[in-house]
Amino acid sequence: MTLPATPPRVHVRAPGKLNVFFEVGGVHSDGYHDVASAYQAVSLYEDVWAQPGDDFTVSVSGSVDTAGVPQDDRNLALRAARLVARELGHDGGVHLEIVKHVPVAGGMGGGSADAAAALVACDALWGGDLGTQGLHRLAARLGADVPFALMGGTAVGTGRGDQLSPALAKGRFDWVIVTSEHGLSTPEVYRHLDDLRARTDIGPAPEVPTVDAGVLHALRAGDPVALAEYVRNDLQAAALSLRPDLREPLEAAESSGALAGIVSGSGPTLALLTADAESALELQVTLTATGYRSLHVHGPVAGARVMAG
Structure with a gap:
């Protein structure tokens, strides 16, 4: 007896x-801003499985609240799939299964990671x-x-x-992130x-945004x-003005051993830098006991990659 072939499935x-x-x-004039950013990829991941389909479809689940994630062509991952199909001249579809662990609309680029x-x-x-x-050329069309x-x-x-320009980062940096509902x-x-x-209310915009050399040296x-x-x-003042409740956990973290605390991207996730892994775990325990939802992550980690199995 011949068993039916299992459709190929790729996990990234x-x-x-x-x-x-x-x-x-x-x-x-187009509403966009020039920026200068030092990015660090951290150990909180999005998992995407792709398998052949008649159309372009997506399902979303995860350890975070995914209620606000679109499951139609507004989804950035689906738009990414269509871009690849057009680029390759592929006339079939794909089903994407997304399992999210990065907070949704949290300033940590979860939707971009899906894409x-x-x-x-x-x-x-x-x-x-x-x-x-080729992948980076398509990626730039989807979002910064x-x-x-x-x-x-x-x-x-x-x-x-x-x-983007790669930046040399030695060793490991440990962070505690505080998420928001x-x-x-x-x-x-x-x-x-x-x-x-x-x-x-705050200082003017810089004429040409640049990353402080001290960041790169550190x-x-x-x-x-x-x-x-x-x-x-620079987005922190606006995020805290819109969400003043974020000030309390920032202050709590800084008084509990964090070296520094900032709003991550456009927020509302908070990123708290610690001295090492042990300090991060201690801070996470303290914040969790106080009632804040916190996670220990570290960076830098690798970018999007195919997983075995």
Whole structure:
């Protein structure tokens, strides 16, 4: 008896990210901003399985609340799959199964990680050979954080954040992240930043955003104490203005041993830098006991990659 063939299935894992440093320029006429960011990929992952389908479909589950994740063509991973199909001239479809562990609308690039994973998975499933350059070209069309989710590690992003240069980072950096039940809209946070700057509530936009050299020196030295002096996020003022409840856990963390605390990306996830893994675990226990949902992660880690099995 001949058993029916099992359809091929490709599993790709992609990391979430933290913006160790994030400087935002003024708003352009198209509503976008130039930025300068030091990205670090961390050990909180999105898993995507791709298998042949008659159409382009997606299912979403995970350890985080996925209620707000679209399961139609608004989903960035589905858009990524369609891009690969057009690029390869593939006339079939794909079903994507996404299992999320990165907070949704949390400022850690979970949707971008899904898209990066879908690019790699579909290219592998359909026998493409787009290579690093081809995948990054498609990634840049999907959003500023997607190329970094492909690359992983530590990198400096300029322009819209998608012009990436790898940055040397020695050793390991340990972070505690504090998650929130309710996400923040990235466009809303940027608009509020522009409003705060227009009212002179905060300083003006830099003419040309740049990453402080101190950040790069600290990363290169593998020195979290030195890095703590330079971590910064221009979106933090806007995120805290929209969500003042985030101030309390930030202050609690800094008084409980965190070297530094910042809002991650557009928030509301908080990223708390610690001296080492032991300090991170102690801080996580303290914050959890206080009632905050916290996780210990470390970076840098690899970008989107095919998993065995």
